[in-house]
Amino acid sequence: MFAKTFIFSSMLLAAATTLTSASYSISYPGSGVVWKKGDKVQVKWSASGQVEKLIDIRLVHGNAENLLFNFNLCTNVNPWDGQCDYVVGSDIPSGIDYAVTAGKEPQNYGYSSYFTIQANGPLPENKGCPNMGGKLCPKTLPCCSSSGFCGDSVAHCGTGCVPKFSFNGQCVIPGSQSTVITPVAKVGTKTSPVVITSSKSKKCGTKVCTKSLPCCSASKKCGKSCGKGCKPELSFAGKCARS
Known part of the structure; x- marks a missing residue:
């Protein structure tokens, strides 16, 4: 399954959203978490906005700006369920650069922090x-x-x-x-x-958008209007979503 690897560029995050401030926030797994082969784990997330009808929960790995797709942990899940169960397989290469995404379309993905999987082989040294x-x-x-x-x-x-x-x-x-x-x-x-x-802390018009006024509108003004016309590349944290 690992031979079929697909590249997701971080530029996907800069694409205009197709939904009105759809947002998935993954609370587990995250930094410091270690999955071991045979573990029964539960990915957890929250959804907000006009979400997609069904979403996939994906395992990815690699550089933050060029993530590689491993496989789906869960497919066609109701986004409001907020959780998905998975048993860690013994064939997953051990690594410290795994992450999970939630969403169906790339422009709507929510991402977890990096975490560790210890399954097949020794863990690599952390040199970063x-x-x-x-x-x-x-x-x-x-x-x-x-x-x-x-x-x-x-x-x-x-x-x-x-x-x-x-x-x-x-x-x-x-x-x-x-x-x-x-x-x-x-x-x-x-x-x-x-x-x-x-x-990248770019200015939306004359200001840099903040957590309280996160979204850069089509007219280049920071505010809480995160829907059509919002510019994610100029918005807080690089996405059109209310904090």
């Missing part, structure tokens, strides 16, 4: 940002924070940032010309562990 599946931080989320997550905020790129796991070996906020050295409080470095995102 600790909670990012052994990967170095990508250009879109360049800084490895003290708590082991990649991001582009001052909390990620400031005090405690780990240069050797960060993009180009530097703790630099996108758009900044120099390494961040000003001491800052460790605020929220672990509050946003979902790793699949294309947020």
